[in-house]
Amino acid sequence: MKYKEIINKMTREEKASLMSGKDFWQTMDVERLGIPNIFLADGPHGIRKQAEAADHLGLNESIPATCFPTAATVANSWNTELGEQMGEYLGKEAVAQKVNVLLGPGINMKRSPLAGRNFEYFSEDPYLAGKLAAGMIKGIQFHGISACVKHFAVNNQEERRMSIDTIVDERTLREIYLTAFEIAVKEGKTKTVMSAYNMLNGEYTNENTHLMKEILRNEWDYEGVVVTDWGGSNDRVAGLVAGNELEMPTTAGETNREIVSAIESGKISEEVLDECVDRLLDLVFTTEKAFKEESKTIDKKEHHQMAQKVAEESIVLLKNEENILPLQEDKKVAVIGDFAKEARYQGAGSSIVNPTFLDNTLDSLKESGINSIGFEQGFDRYGKKSKKKIDKACALAKEADVVLLYIGLDEVTEAEGLDRQSMGIPENQIELIHALHEVNPNVVAILSCGAAVEMPWINKVKGLVHAYLSGQAGAKAIQRIVTGQVNPSGKLAETYPLRYEDTPAYHHFPGKEVSVEYREGPFIGYRYYDTANVNVLFPFGYGLSYTTFAYSDIQVNKDEVQFNITNTGEVSGMEVAQLYVGCQSEAIFRPKKELKGFTKVFLNAGETKTVTIPFDDKTFRYFNVITNRWEIETANYNIMIGTSIADIRLEGAIFIEGTNVPYPYRKEKLPSYYSGKANKVSVEEFEALLGHKLPESKWDRTRPLGYNDTIAQCRYAKGLFARFAFKLIKFSHSFLWKIGKRDTANLIMMSVYHMPFRGYARMTGGIINMPMVDGMLIIVNGNFFKGLRHVLRERKKLVKAQKKAEGTINTVKDDKGEVL
Template identity: 50%
Template sequence: MQQIKPMRNIKELLKQMTLEEKAGLCSGKDFWNTKEIERLGIPSVMMTDGPHGLRKQEGDTDHLGINKSLPSTCFPSAAGLACSWDKDLINRTGATIGREAQAEDVSIVLGPSVNIKRSPLCGRNFEYFSEDPYLSSSLAASYIKGVQSQGVGTSIKHFAVNNQEFKRMSVDAVVDERTLREIYLASFEQAVKDGQPWTVMAAYNKVNGSYCSENKKLLTEILKEEWGFEGLVMSDWGAVNELDDGIEAGLELEMPASGGMGEKKIIEAVQTGKLSLEKLDQSVERILKIVFQAVENKKQNAAYDKNEHHKIAREAARESMVLLKNEDRILPLRSVKSVAVIGAFAKKPRFQGGGSSHINPTKVDDIFEEMQKAALPTTVLDFAEGYSLDRDEADEQLISEAVELAKKTEIAVIFAGLPESYESEGFDRKYLSIPVSHRVLIEEVAKVQSNVIVVLSNGAPIEMPWLDQVKAVLEGYLGGQALGGAIADLIFGLANPSGKLAETFPKKLAHNPSYLHFPGDGETADYSEGIFVGYRHYDTRDVEPLFPFGYGLSYTSFEYSNIQVNRDEIQDTDSITVSIKVKNTGDMEGKEIIQLYVRDIESKISRPEKELKGFEKVHLYPSEEKIVTFKLEKRAFAYYNTKINDWHVETGSFDILIGSSSREILQRKTVYVHSTTVIPNILTRHSTFGDLMDNPVGAEIMKAMQSQANPSNNEGLGAGMQEMILGTTLHNACVMSNGAFTEDMMQGILQAANNSKIS
């Protein structure tokens, strides 16, 4: 095991550094490296793009993957990898990427990307895990731990509320505090706390009027002070507006180099007193800590086995693919004699997204060849191109050839989806449809062949108007360089599909909660849908999706039984243990993803129908059963209360729901949780009688007032009239009572209820 040397004495180094040297360290040396200071023995370290592989460029560098990179293993992008719901697998994937980073002398991998999938149209959704912050943060923590187990740092990104590509460098994301905390920051929070990434990357956009790289609330108050983040905050590439303001807000490192502009602003700000030297020293100290951490963890003569890493990529792809439909159990293909393999993707696969995460793979599976290897010797596979990769329009000749081939075979397997031109970093999609050439191909083949299987390659949800015309659909997402082998394994039953959707597939775009607001007018992006993102919207408003969150089929079947809780009544400072028995009732070994949701049965505030609070993936042989256990603590029952600026549990009953998707709940228990937080109910002249009823003293006063009133005046009051009275303010009652309810009486009630004089 490598001997770790003691950390350099950073405090002593700070004393020896000039102002110019300190300012210089806060900006990059070039596109991918930090600055060195040779006279003090401070080295430069390299960082490169991730997150689903290593993009270390040779020669000229750029941010969008235009120039060639050194070969590295391309794993499934996060949209697919998240569908594995497998924390151990994602940890091993991260560790594999970490080993490759060590071999290429890379100190920090820029990933994972954990922004929430607010809309299926976001062009970069393929790089993000989920629409659910609990799932996203849990998987991100596993990835971070995996990479960093190899002595290589990560940079969780893009902090925060970076959910569109349209005007991403300038748009102002306008989002209320509760939504910010429960959805968009929660996707980062547990990953930061549990994973302890070396760095956090500040996004391009503004949040509520302030650029992320200059947002003190995000970078200092929340990230560092509340969450205890001890690493450094760097900018997204070119995301710094004013570097001196960024340093003051909690940014440490501007990337890439800005030609001396950023450091000049820092020097001037310190010299004029705008920025304190103490604040600059704090930033430099964090930078030096990470630089030396990278140096101390560098492994000499690091190397890796490309073939072994390709096998891991194949496993990751196989575990991530989602079987969406399997009518008549057409899959897996076992004893068929002839198969038509149709679609250009079968020989030139779409296996990754476009932009800064674009990997130069060590090898890429030919799907058709891998299917030939996996099929029985008696099965004949023939290929038809079906569509052209460089045009969207249907090619009649290619479709005719595909149709003729499909007529002659038992089964047709069509490879379709989204070309790279449809989704990439830098622009958003306009609609959910696949190219016309792909759609027409599926429809025409289905007219002559009743046994059609569609295998999809896409980074985000699509519409499927042809769904009823085909027997099976396998969602492959962007499966990385080994997707061909993974698809062949699943199609021919060498492995059992076990992925489940980490996002909702809507029937049509208009059903998405952000439909009326995405992507905004270019100046602002209004997050008016609030906390109702993804399944929180579809389930609460009973909008039927095409495929729900957490959905995925298997070649076997599972039975859930005997849900148990160790306590059915707790305080919110306690925890609950929940267990469920799961059995494989089919004839093939497989893996099931058990999902636990929590529902607040009756709440005074608006809450989703249910929220994911636990999940586990288990392997089961036929007839095998296992007991899966979950531990639920306060956050599983809490919402973010903006009155107290903290997480709060309302006293009451909660349903513990366990199932195979957000729409397939199979077992449930109810528990009662007592809140230990007393929320101050300070009454004013503008409080309502309803507010007065919520105050213990106020409630007694109301009872006394009601007993003194003429009972006949209350006869026949309906619920609507009672609601109107409870909604009346004390001040308005004073004005409208014609002297019966005086100002002095109101002040007396307020003083008694608040135990203090209210002016």
């Protein structure tokens, strides 16, 4: 241990105290030993440090910070160096605000387009997500503080996220859902990992020794800290044994006492606690150095310019019929859409950033060179229909040569804690698109949202620029793209299906009750569409440019693939070359193609460059469930270079001598997986893939409700009061939504409706403890007065204990009872 000398001086209670927060965002300190507290803050795309009343939901405004594009946007840049640069800016701001641990990036896979937090995640592909995350981590940690990769792992839905059990086979887990984390740990060298709320195959992730010890610690040699997601601790002692150092936020000492009791009873060894303390102390002392060595001021304008640069490289041109873009200076332009007046530039929830500046489309039109003849709102951003708004927009559109139409999803549709209800944009926007097309066919849509949407209206627009959620400088970045000052180079990091029903997880998303079954196995995103030959709207890796590129002269050897790219157009631009690999053997089921490398190249008009993409340890591997390790199949492999998964420009082949181990599957038992048509897998076939029977996926309506049950389950409660509370909360949500208080309605669903009962003790900072939760459950299960008495009695005990603790807070005794 690095800090054995300090640890030997600590009492057992002091050591345990370090294992949970001091308050909502800070860890505990031990002043007498010179151990400071450290500050953790949300920050996937900007620092969200709250100066006053802290919360994890984005309710209270934070200290101003640069709001960079979200991860879903940055992923479209396919530029790891750009991600690292952005990370450096984030790290510098974190140091300026004295933030030790920046809670990001998020690297969960986009299993379904409806997952509510997709805007915070990079991609449906683990290789791309991992490489971009590793770059960002390096940039953040360059300044001495820590990044925190989240949410480890298989946290791919928001509904019931704190208690849902994710059922996934081991190979899919390793290849799809853990590979990005592996890259972030091994290449990014992240100092902190955040465990997910959910269960994995029957165990909460931060208690799952297979995930936390066997894989994270032993296989990946991770030596950093694991922190729970806020309120994400179930059994604190089990979490400690699995190697979870830090529980957040504070529980006012309740779980610390559980740790001390477990040691005193012999349930766990004190060495387990000492090892966790040692790792936490290393995080504390190494990140604290950053505040002594770094400048405490930042150039806000310079950081704003960086946010603009990231946005410009990440915006994707999806359609450009008749070369309607870039806009010609002599064209009269009508600007229409509520998002032009008030930009949609970031997601909602714990990642909300209070921007230092915020560019406005309407204010900067003249500066951009766009010849605007006026603006009309066109639609209400929250979906309320208005014929008057449409008529006024159409009247303006008739006078214009080109219409710039700003559309997308609103803030309450894409939010932490809630999944989207559909893949469509609001109907009032679609009606506007059709109406505008009738009076002026020259419509260029500017789309702002953080995830894939259906586009049945695509034929009604000539141009489509997808800005995603492009941060505080997004408005100017968009204008520079549409005017041609910047040549678009973004490529989609996720597939856009024609309709939601085409998605591979359609029949099994989200899990509504006990569990969610990942029956599609490894066939998520393009792996499914490409292998099963399902038509899509826009394929993975797709994006247009104002120039053209030609590929030639592929050469493949055992270490790399080399080829030439030529800019055959008239303007300079950047091209993302993508390496896909496909195994020609059919002994083991695989997707037809998988991304195994990429590079972004800048080329002047007429210029040719030779490009090399090296192979690495992930190029040919697969996870063998019999040997329980990564293997390589002896086979011929197709080496494909493309501009997207659907546009392969060059092909080669190579024979690879593999590890020659037994094949893990019987083909006749897994027909859906061998065909790739894994969107509707039977129970029997999924059990054959899992290697065991499926657990019960439905709630047991007959048993009493417990710690990990939610208000949603109170509809089945024995207690009349609990059933009434359930109906009241449902009514409140519906009523608030109808009257336009949608943020509050969402908050009810996230923090009340889907919160497990244990969460009320874990998230209230000591106001409610677990004995009081016991009383709440007595009420829920049919004994109102007995439960109420229990709650009041335990609350009285808690207040008395807290007052006693406050009186002795500065008095620390050693094992002999002497004051230190």
